[in-house]
Amino acid sequence: MALLVISDGMDPERFAGELRKLAPDMDIRVWPDTGDPQDIRYTLVWRQPPGILKTFPNMEAIFSIGAGVDHVLSDPDLPDVPLVRFVDPNLTMRMSEYVCLHVLMHQRRMPEYAELQRARKWKELWPQPGANEVRVGMLGLGVLGQDAAYHLAWLGFDVAGWSRSQKSLEAIQCYHGAGELDAFLARTDILVCLLPLTADTQGMLNAKTFAGLAKEGPLPGPVLINAGRGLLQVEADILAALDSGDLWAASLDVFEQEPLPEMSPLWSHPRVIVTPHNASISDDRAVCAYVLEQIKAHESGRRLENVVDVRRGY
Ligand code: NDP
Ligand code: OXD
Numbered sequence: 001m002a003l004l005v006i007s008d009g010m011d012p013e014r015f016a017g018e019l020r021k022l023a024p025d026m027d028i029r030v031w032p033d034t035g036d037p038q039d040i041r042y043t044l045v046w047r048q049p050p051g052i053l054k055t056f057p058n059m060e061a062i063f064s065i066g067a068g069v070d071h072v073l074s075d076p077d078l079p080d081v082p083l084v085r086f087v088d089p090n091l092t093m094r095m096s097e098y099v100c101l102h103v104l105m106h107q108r109r110m111p112e113y114a115e116l117q118r119a120r121k122w123k124e125l126w127p128q129p130g131a132n133e134v135r136v137g138m139l140g141l142g143v144l145g146q147d148a149a150y151h152l153a154w155l156g157f158d159v160a161g162w163s164r165s166q167k168s169l170e171a172i173q174c175y176h177g178a179g180e181l182d183a184f185l186a187r188t189d190i191l192v193c194l195l196p197l198t199a200d201t202q203g204m205l206n207a208k209t210f211a212g213l214a215k216e217g218p219l220p221g222p223v224l225i226n227a228g229r230g231l232l233q234v235e236a237d238i239l240a241a242l243d244s245g246d247l248w249a250a251s252l253d254v255f256e257q258e259p260l261p262e263m264s265p266l267w268s269h270p271r272v273i274v275t276p277h278n279a280s281i282s283d284d285r286a287v288c289a290y291v292l293e294q295i296k297a298h299e300s301g302r303r304l305e306n307v308v309d310v311r312r313g314y
Contacts, residue, residue: 001027001039002026002027002028002035002039003029003042004030004034004040005019005044006044006045006046006049007046007048008046008048008049010065012031013030014284015284016028016030019044019292022288031048037056040056040059041059042059042061042063042295043063044065044287045063045064045071045072046064046071047071050076053077053078054079060082061084061295061304062078062079063084064083064308065086066085066282067085067280068228068229070229070313073308082308083310084294084305084307085306085308086282087143088282088283088290090283091282091283092143092144092280094280095144095147095227096151097280098275098280099192099194099227099279100151100152100155102251103152103190104155105251106190106223106249106251107134109125109219111249112271131157132158133158134158135158135190136159136190137160137161137190138160138161138162138192139161139191139192140195141163142194142196144194145163145192145194146169146172148192153172159173160172160184161174161175162174162176162180162184163175164176181212182212185209188213188222189213189214190225191225192225193205193227193232193233197231197232197313203231203232203234204232205226205232207234207240207241207246210238221245221247222246223249225250225251226251227280228254230256232254233254233255234256235255235266238250239266242271249271250272250273252275253276255277259276
């Protein structure tokens with residue numbers, strides 16, 4: 001029985017080294033040094049080459065290094081075995097840190113204060129709304145969206161969320177489905193996106209969405225924060241909305257193309273904050289401990305947790 005690590009973009013040896021430390025008796029391999037494909041019972045993957053997972057006839061489960069699984073599901077030739085995504089308290093906490101940091105940055109107009117500091121200008125900006133006057137809208141109320149929404153509500157923001165299925169959450173106004181999207185957008189000053197990338201969500205951060213955000217809010221204009229996936233957003237529409245006033249500012253952690261190309265105007269836009277897809281990174285040790293725990297459960301006849309609904313896409 002072997003566990004194979006396949007990763008493009010994240011160093012697979014980091015994960016293999018950690019797995020060997022935590023499970024010295026387990027046969028841990030790193031692609032492309034697969035050995036006999038018949039031996040592979042489990043794979044731990046980040047952006048595997050398409051078709052590769054189909055070549056392991058005895059594989060019992062695929063583990064995603066990340067919470068998102070679009071990087072696995074983009075493979076048209078996936079074998080029919082459970083796909084388990086990464087769900088972890090540390091990952092959740094780090095995402096809530098990112099979301100609260102960026103919501104506060106825009107509410108307190110920090111990008112503009114940074115410009116003023118560089119120009120040695122002592123100037124107060126108006127208006128200065130309190131958190132309770134600012135309406136945050138969370139696209140996605142899953143593991144990450146709910147935790148971030150609760151943290152923002154605790155800070156005093158007026159928080160609503162939007163999901164596919166109906167929800168009832170304390171202190172969060174809940175909207176769901178395509179039929180309630182317009183109403184949700186119309187009450188949103190700061191739009192935070194923590195949706196997965198699926199056929200239904202691709203491209204939804206577009207001109208129409210930005211035009212639907214609240215007008216006459218307490219900030220100079222609506223703000224977008226996207227830490228979901230880059231292909232949820234249409235970058236040309238973000239730039240046009242920043243020009244037209246449909247958006248005032250943005251924090252973007254994910255991009256249509258990653259790394260963000262050097263030529264992208266987003267890098268130097270004065271009201272855009274760019275981070276390199278690190279809103280919340282999967283901690284190597286936590287990923288490996290999680291995978292080994294799940295394998296132990298599976299081998300003792302218990303159910304795997306956080307199995308993805310492949311047809312739904314998340
Ligand atoms: P979950 O699967 O727990 O939650 C997904 C949420 O999105 C659910 O509330 C779901 O609704 C909602 N959703 C999905 N499709 C639709 C739709 N068509 N319409 C309305 N709502 C929809 O995922 P997580 O919260 O764990 O993670 C979210 C995403 O965050 C990941 O998929 C990944 O892309 C991204 N991520 C980014 C990181 C970064 O560093 N930038 C780090 C980690 C994750 P419902 O509740 O009804 O099912
Ligand atoms: C994830 C990510 O999906 O880091 O976990 O993007």
